[in-house]
Amino acid sequence: MLEIKEIWKTFNSGTVNEKQALRGVSLTLEDGDFCTVIGGNGAGKSTMLNAVAGTWTVDEGSISIGGVDVTHLPEYKRAPYIGRVFQDPMLGTAPTMQIVENLALAARRGRPRGLRWGITAAEKEFYHQMLKNLDLGLEDRLTSKVGLLSGGQRQALTLLMASLRKPKLLLLDEHTAALDPKTAAKVLELSDRIVAENHLTTMMVTHNMRDAIAHGNRLIMMYDGKIVIDVSGEEKKKLTVHQLLELFSKVSGSDEADDKLLLS
Amino acid sequence: MEFLTALLKSMPGAVGQGLIWGIMAIGVYITYRILDIADLTVDGSLATGGATCVLLALNGVNIWVATLCAILAGMLAGLITGLLHTRCGIPAILAGILTQLALYSINLRIMGWGTATGTQATLPIRVDNYALLVSSRHIRALGLNNPLLLLVLLVAAVIAILYWFFGTELGCALRATGSNPSMSRAQGINTDTTKVLGLMISNGLVALAGALLSQYQGSATIDMGRGAIVIGLAAVIIGQVLLSKIFHNFALKLLSAVIGAIIYYIVIQIVLRLGLDPNDLKLLTALVVAVFLSIPYWKGRYFTKAVRKGGNVHA
Numbered sequence: 001m002l003e004i005k006e007i008w009k010t011f012n013s014g015t016v017n018e019k020q021a022l023r024g025v026s027l028t029l030e031d032g033d034f035c036t037v038i039g040g041n042g043a044g045k046s047t048m049l050n051a052v053a054g055t056w057t058v059d060e061g062s063i064s065i066g067g068v069d070v071t072h073l074p075e076y077k078r079a080p081y082i083g084r085v086f087q088d089p090m091l092g093t094a095p096t097m098q099i100v101e102n103l104a105l106a107a108r109r110g111r112p113r114g115l116r117w118g119i120t121a122a123e124k125e126f127y128h129q130m131l132k133n134l135d136l137g138l139e140d141r142l143t144s145k146v147g148l149l150s151g152g153q154r155q156a157l158t159l160l161m162a163s164l165r166k167p168k169l170l171l172l173d174e175h176t177a178a179l180d181p182k183t184a185a186k187v188l189e190l191s192d193r194i195v196a197e198n199h200l201t202t203m204m205v206t207h208n209m210r211d212a213i214a215h216g217n218r219l220i221m222m223y224d225g226k227i228v229i230d231v232s233g234e235e236k237k238k239l240t241v242h243q244l245l246e247l248f249s250k251v252s253g254s255d256e257a258d259d260k261l262l263l264s
Numbered sequence: 265m266e267f268l269t270a271l272l273k274s275m276p277g278a279v280g281q282g283l284i285w286g287i288m289a290i291g292v293y294i295t296y297r298i299l300d301i302a303d304l305t306v307d308g309s310l311a312t313g314g315a316t317c318v319l320l321a322l323n324g325v326n327i328w329v330a331t332l333c334a335i336l337a338g339m340l341a342g343l344i345t346g347l348l349h350t351r352c353g354i355p356a357i358l359a360g361i362l363t364q365l366a367l368y369s370i371n372l373r374i375m376g377w378g379t380a381t382g383t384q385a386t387l388p389i390r391v392d393n394y395a396l397l398v399s400s401r402h403i404r405a406l407g408l409n410n411p412l413l414l415l416v417l418l419v420a421a422v423i424a425i426l427y428w429f430f431g432t433e434l435g436c437a438l439r440a441t442g443s444n445p446s447m448s449r450a451q452g453i454n455t456d457t458t459k460v461l462g463l464m465i466s467n468g469l470v471a472l473a474g475a476l477l478s479q480y481q482g483s484a485t486i487d488m489g490r491g492a493i494v495i496g497l498a499a500v501i502i503g504q505v506l507l508s509k510i511f512h513n514f515a516l517k518l519l520s521a522v523i524g525a526i527i528y529y530i531v532i533q534i535v536l537r538l539g540l541d542p543n544d545l546k547l548l549t550a551l552v553v554a555v556f557l558s559i560p561y562w563k564g565r566y567f568t569k570a571v572r573k574g575g576n577v578h579a
Contacts, residue, residue, distance in 0.1 A: 053450070086446070092450070
């Protein structure tokens with residue numbers, strides 16, 4: 001479903017701030033894979049997700065989603081294939097627009113937008129039912145401005161928007177990092193549910209090793225712009241945080257990185 | 265008493281000007297409030313609208329067609345600003361200034377079309393010789409030729425069309441672009457296209473206001489748009505301060521910009537009657553806008569006791 005081949009990305013090339021963020025990353029996800037991505041700050045996790053989403057284009061290598069080469073497509077042209085939830089709850093929704101208007105925008109992802117009504121009566125009823133089933137307390141606030149919602153509600157809404165038109169790939173970029181633990185757990189649970197119900201191919205970046213182990217069928221760890229650990233299937237099911245740390249110090253060749261990872 | 269009679273007599277004129285500038289203020293509302301761009305093209309495109317309309321009318325073109333062409337000329341100006349911003353990466357405010365400056369020369373050329381020198385700073389048109397849509401000559405007339413009637417209808421039509429447009433898929437995409445560009449791109453919206461479109465619609469309305477204004481006052485002039493952005497902002501802000509508590513519907517929000525413009529011109533009439541030198545008007549306008557723009561900031565900074573949940577909620 002997703003095929004990343006040898007992608008490279010350098011920021012601020014030729015200056016003192018030069019940073020090789022991705023150094024030859026390759027990754028293939030099969031249909032229905034749920035891959036968690038971990039790594040310390042600056043390891044390249046979010047950079048890899050942004051490369052796939054098309055925030056900018058990569059320097060070298062290629063990316064294809066569901067057989068379509070998207071390497072040179074701008075962000076908005078990749079949107080039909082990709083659902084996205086950002087780390088910052090503010091980024092995923094339009095705060096000055098209503099809840100239903102946000103959903104209606106997402107329902108039209110990847111379709112030409114013309115002079116038909118931006119939202120229909122049948123749609124409103126559908127969203128009402130959908131929100132009711134999710135039990136987020138949003139079904140009675142359909143016409144509230146999204147700017148009035150809490151961070152957790154916004155992330156839940158963004159998740160719904162990302163999956164409303166079934167994407168070929170769902171990208172979750174530390175989408176629970178800005179939430180309190182209780183809300184984070186709820187949003188993660190909702191993510192699992194949506195991924196399972198829609199059979200979505202998913203990549204989830206997280207700082208939390210336990211979450212990375214508990215969710216998905218595959219786990220990769222990044223270090224210094226490369227994928228250094230890749231476990232899946234039975235091996236991943238049996239993985240513990242302790243083992244993961246050991247694996248990491250072996251691959252990276254240092255013990256101090258343990259603290260860096262745990263603290264971050 | 266004499267003061268009051270004189271003031272009352274000047275009211276129809278103030279309302280007429282307010283309605284024309286209200287259309288301009290709606291244009292400013294679209295860029296400033298919906299797209300979150302301060303577009304300075306308007307100072308130039310207002311005069312472009314006036315110049316285009318008068319030139320065509322003087323050459324025998326039907327006045328409705330001439331007004332329509334003025335709108336198209338304004339949209340073209342908006343297109344240039346939009347392309348400078350999105351295709352050339354120039355900050356929106358600077359892109360607007362560049363177009364505005366270029367339009368100064370272009371407007372001189374439009375008004376000087378067919379003359380010996382090729383440029384001209386004023387282009388008069390007499391309501392006696394041409395069937396103009398609106399004229400200040402009839403502002404106190406008690407008949408169908410009173411310009412207020414047509415202006416009210418035009419304002420209503422503009423609001424109705426925009427209300428419809430911003431409810432469509434494309435209009436929603438435009439609103440989303442102003443509200444959150446990164447979310448819009450993630451939802452497959454080409455934010456460059458929507459920005460350009462918004463700038464075109466806005467400047468089309470501003471040029472319509474320019475076309476009406478030049479007919480109303482009987483001439484197009486090169487400096488008729490000087491400071492237009494500030495007047496437009498004043499109208500938007502006055503309307504918002506006075507009416508945002510009661511006007512929640514989108515059409516009513518557009519209407520509040522028009523009402524803001526009318527109030528602005530009534531206040532101007534009052535201060536002029538009270539003896540203010542007309543040359544000090546722009547200073548006064550700038551001060552009023554500066555103060556009103558500062559109020560939300562000061563409020564947030566000095567008068568907020570506890571941090572409110574949910575951040576800023578004013579739309």
